[in-house]
Amino acid sequence: MFPLTEEKKHVARLLLDTGTCPRCIFRFCGVDVHAPYRRPYKEFLNELQKFLKTDKDELLLEITNPPPKKMRLQGLEDGTDSPSRNGEGSNTAPEDESSASKNSSLNVCNVCLGILQEFSEREFIKQVCQKVEASGFEFTNLVFSVSFPPQLSVREHAAWLLVKQEMGKQNLSLERNDIIQLKEAYKWITHPLFSEELGVPVDGKSLFEVSVVFAHPETVEDCHFLGTVCPDCFKPAKNKQVKISTSYYLVIAVKFILFCRQFPCPPNSPKAVCTVLEIECAHGAVFVAGRYNKYSRNLPQTPWIIDGERKLESSVEELISDHLLTEFKAESFNFSSSGREDVDVRTLGNGRPFAVELVNPHRIHFTAREIKELQQKINKSSNKIQVRDLQLVTSRAILPWVAALTLCCDHTPLQDLKIDQKTPLRVLHRRPLAVRSRVIHSMETHYVDEHHFRLHLKTQAGTYIKEFVHGDFGRTKPNIGSLMSVTADILELDVEVSQLWSAHLQIQPE
Structure with a gap:
């Protein structure tokens, strides 16, 4: 009909x-x-x-x-x-039909x-x-x-x-x-x-x-x-x-x-x-997440380029993402992590959570075994980093990072130490000048010799640890030097990411 x-x-x-x-x-x-x-x-x-x-x-x-x-x-x-x-x-005469019907099937x-x-x-x-x-x-x-x-x-x-x-x-x-x-x-x-x-x-x-x-x-x-x-x-x-x-x-x-x-x-x-x-x-972006440990004191997290000149040949971002870019046949990537460490700082413990957004990937299907092999390939390519818990995740798995950043200071116990940190001189060229309040949750010292000791700190995310030790010419108050009435400096710094990240970043351990 x-x-x-x-x-x-x-x-x-x-x-x-x-x-x-x-x-x-x-x-x-x-x-x-x-x-x-x-x-x-x-x-x-x-x-x-x-x-x-x-x-x-x-x-x-x-x-x-x-x-x-x-x-x-x-x-x-x-x-x-x-x-x-x-x-x-409205009274215009119609066009000549022969001219109106030229060419076109x-x-x-x-x-x-x-x-x-x-x-x-x-x-x-x-x-x-x-x-x-x-x-x-x-x-x-x-x-x-x-x-x-x-x-x-x-x-x-x-x-x-x-x-x-x-x-x-x-x-x-x-x-x-x-x-x-x-x-x-x-x-x-x-x-x-x-x-x-x-x-x-x-x-x-x-x-x-x-x-x-x-x-x-x-x-x-x-x-x-x-x-x-x-x-x-x-x-x-x-x-x-x-x-x-x-x-x-x-x-x-x-x-x-x-x-x-x-x-x-x-x-x-x-x-x-x-x-x-x-x-x-x-194709819409796909996301790969995991944790990384950094063992080198001469490796930045992201490419270190100042005034258009590259200072170091590689970075954590590149050592991880370049392999992903190749395997996923993507056009580009965006690397993000739950915080960052300085070039001379190691990242130990469970590793720092990270995620890589792969833009316009041509390959998207990977078995668990292929992801495992990809992780091993990254780890074999350099002794400066190691990756664990590598996995495909959704974009929603990345959203809780912001919430997790503030979680560790929601309940401040009486023994916490509040400090005020003016933007450090070493990052003033890339950070706005401001005074930021941070919390030191706990401190534990281990004697080495009469001039050296190891200091274990648990701090709020975003705390400038180096400046808390040496004071940054008085820009961080109080600091270890002022608390001990001595001149203090830092020789080595290692970071261990808190277990709190595991629950809030939705990265499943192996």
């Missing part, structure tokens, strides 16, 4: 006669059944033509670039005729500009899928996104005004939200084709995205009149050029202007379909 009702027959015939494609006709007639949209275009057109037989049993034939019919949209203006953008009145839709014609067919989807398969990405599902030319909003509005008036003559109403959105119809058609071609479901929550950007240079000026007629909707940002193509402002503008005075209703039929500017594939 054909999904159009008899009462919509007049509207469907009008749209087809003015150059609108069958699928857009269904959209304007409010057909929300998916199956008809998925039929091959030629079959779709034939079925519609049969439905729209005239009383003389003659089929309505789709006209290549049909002459636009200038119509008076009553009730939408103040009683005057509706000139086109070229200033032509496809009659390009005056509303969707070919989106629901050429770019909804299986052949185009196959081309996109070939691009996907050649990209080298691993994926188990995908999200398909499209970017349509902004002038489609103007053209759809013009067609809606026309249909709204025609339906009003039959005492029928057509609100803007009664029309099936172009992207919605496109999704109904293309998603099953993608699933069939690639063998995976189309899922809006997928991290793997296939995007297609369309353009239509022939009608790019369709939107330009909006900047003149409704300048308040297109105020330029500071030091930026006005972008009339912003879809959000298009929607606003068409609601506040006498649209039909500035744009032909129905819209003119174009000569060519849209062009595809780009087809791109991208």
Whole structure:
């Protein structure tokens, strides 16, 4: 059974006669059944033509670039005729049919500009899928996104005004939200084709995205009149050029202007379909977490570059992330950790938790054994660091880090020592000048000789340990020197990360 009702027959015939494609006709007639949209275009057109037989049993034939019919949209203006953008009145004679029907085997839709014609067919989807398969990405599902030319909003509005008036003559109403959105119809058609071609479901929550950007240079000026007629909707940002193509402002503008005075209703039929500017594939970031120990006193946590000059050849970040970057075939990475240590400080104990965000990875599937082998590969590559508990995690596993940073000072016992630390001189070039209050939870000393002792500290995260020992010329108060009334300095510093991190970073031990 054909999904159009008899009462919509007049509207469907009008749209087809003015150059609108069958699928857009269904959209304007409010057909929300998916199956008809998925039929091959030629079959779709034939079925519609049969439905729209005239009383003389003659089929309505789709006209290549049909002459636009200038119509008076009553009730939408103040009683005057509706000139086109070229200033032509409603009595303009139609174009010569022979010149209007030159070249083109496809009659390009005056509303969707070919989106629901050429770019909804299986052949185009196959081309996109070939691009996907050649990209080298691993994926188990995908999200398909499209970017349509902004002038489609103007053209759809013009067609809606026309249909709204025609339906009003039959005492029928057509609100803007009664029309099936172009992207919605496109999704109904293309998603099953993608699933069939690639063998995976189309899922809006997928991290793997296939995007297609369309353009239509022939009608790019369709939107330009909006900047003149409704300048308040297109105020330029500071030091930026006005972008009339912003879809959000298009929607606003068409609601506040006498649209039909500035744009032909129905819209003119174009000569060519849209062009595809780009087809791109991208995968959302994946995260790898673990703990590292640093045994070198000549290794920074991150690349040490001052005034554009590299000071040391490597870093903890690079020794770990370079291997991950290669194995995951990612474009780049972002390294983060639960705190940091100076270049001459070792990190012992259970190790410092870290996470690496791998941007646009092409490989994402790893077995537990492969992750274990990757960890061993990192550890064998250098004796300066060791990695443990390496594992794939979600982005949510990284979120508790901020909460964990403050956990150790939530309940301050009486024996805690509060200190004030002005930004140390050694980091003043990269840290804002401020006084930060920190807490020393406990101190324990072990005698070595008359000039040396080992000091074990438990402190609040973010405490500058070196400065607490030597005072930093009085910028940390109190400090070990002032407490003991001596001149104190630090020779070696090792860090042991608290067990509190284990519970709050969601890194599962081996």
